[in-house]
Amino acid sequence: MPDTAPATIEDVARIAEVSIATVSRAIHTPDKVAKSTRQRVNQAIAITGYTTNAMARSLRMGRSNMILILAPDIGDPNFSSTLIGLENEARAHGFGVLIGHTQNDPERGLEYLKFLSSGQATGLVLFTGHEPFGHQVVGQRLPPSVAVFEPVFGSKISYVGVDDVAGARKAAEHLLSAGHRAIAFIGDSKTRLGHQRRRQGFDKALDAARIPPNQRFVLEGEGTIESGRLAVEQLFMRDQLPTAFMCVNDATAVGVINGLTARGYDLPHDFSVIGFDDVPQATYVNPALTTIRQPRTAIGRQAMSLLIKSLAERPTERQEILLMPDLIVRGSVTGPAKR
Amino acid sequence: MPDTAPATIEDVARIAEVSIATVSRAIHTPDKVAKSTRQRVNQAIAITGYTTNAMARSLRMGRSNMILILAPDIGDPNFSSTLIGLENEARAHGFGVLIGHTQNDPERGLEYLKFLSSGQATGLVLFTGHEPFGHQVVGQRLPPSVAVFEPVFGSKISYVGVDDVAGARKAAEHLLSAGHRAIAFIGDSKTRLGHQRRRQGFDKALDAARIPPNQRFVLEGEGTIESGRLAVEQLFMRDQLPTAFMCVNDATAVGVINGLTARGYDLPHDFSVIGFDDVPQATYVNPALTTIRQPRTAIGRQAMSLLIKSLAERPTERQEILLMPDLIVRGSVTGPAKR
DNA sequence: TTGTACGCGTTATCAA
């Protein structure tokens, strides 16, 4: 197998005995070329295995049809299923997607930005995961972009994500309707907007149920397993205990469950726990975690749809699309224990 | 902020009052240009914010400095940390990486192959995950490539992965040295090479300990949680029970643990379980899983290093690099129960 | 319906 250079449009033209212009036309505007010629061209393409050189094409056209997806952490359980939604939608519109991994390193982010500005990608999806991506992006001249899962702080970039307030409210109401009145909120945050919104939803539900807010039942945390565990320890140093835990996300919930189990409690009999996100892991803990499911694939689909629209129309209006999450009932919530 | 077009080399040349050739030289071979001129050029670059257009560059050069990483499933727990190794090594050599997600869909794979053949990427990393990528790739003219985690069946593509035989042997010996003699192997496979090798390592360890092979203790499985659970059920329909379970991977081990726990057994007291891979989840199960850790980041690093080397030298010799995994002792293995 | 020729932004060759 000789290592021949890939065929160019000129090779095709020569074989089909036409000019390169005709080849190009046969490909992009087939009706503008005679049927017989078209057939000869197609044959020649088949023979040579010709593929248009995307670089030359994009260089000439001034834009590519690739969309760059920037993610700080590909291991994030939210990532993979959202990606599916993004990809499928892009594909349906003739776009390809490429994934860039920043590892939360601003320098890498900047490199990908260069990738963009050199025209190798036309649109940008900011998959901020849990850490705001922000600073490096703000101020840069960006191509049409959309953020998912967490809005980009202080920018005009559109955003597609879950309705945190409504979701958290659903979770709290589930606990409430199971009979709980003493509910702790684990994972309060001063910095993360999404988590703050979840706290708001929690407050609203309690307020609607006429349960006075209890600051001793609100514990901070960064949304990690460790922070959930820690919160349990803190809580047990006080005099008053809740009957249920509402956690800002599933990781926190796993930590809470671990902490409670380690203390010898029997779940869900002794305490109820509810999470938020529905990560794969939620099914593996014991008891399986009742939680709020992020509509990940739908978020991806909508985000890409929005991006492609703005690619065509160039509207500078910022949009925010909030999707409604569902309650997933598994085994970690039951009625309050009688003590 | 006016939406000006990005600066080109010509803009820089005009401002610096030199020719574009000099600008190019000032960038790539600074010593071939007079100091004063160089300074003027650098200033002009700073003023314009010029970035070389990668597409024009690659078009001219005939090759890009991007490497495409093709993965069937980005959610695979093996993926993210391997990626880090790949990226870091690539970066160190001035290459960028892009990730393509095939979703196990041959059509998508083909599309990315087109991406390659159109020159947008120079090298290829086949992240076959657990499903052989194979068929579509074989026969295609491929750029320099390397596979990780699972060799590409029937091709000359180099491979970097873990030494499955040695790792499995380590696992079995750990069980043996804890005193186990009746050990079940869960996850035997007729199709997956890596899993077959793990079985071999298991057999070797038993053989070296002069324990006769027992076919009733070897159960098939596809390496999923479900298949681990199923294997437990099958085993309990027989008359003879093992004291320990060696699982082909962590997912299987989690299934086994779930199945055993569901039957009311107390682990690790009643049964010992060992896995393979060391996925993040391994720490969350109860008891935490003792397992064999894949040196993922190292695999990534070595694979990229090999690829870049072959990019420079074009050796067609197929290479296979096997890395030694470590035993990670956690809580799921203890001495055999006395029954 | 088809062909000629230009330009997209670079790098590299050759003269000056």
Next chain:
DNA sequence: TTGATAACGCGTACAA
């Protein structure tokens, strides 16, 4: 040390 210019592969206005 510097500049003019060809070429990379493609799409398209313009001419035929």
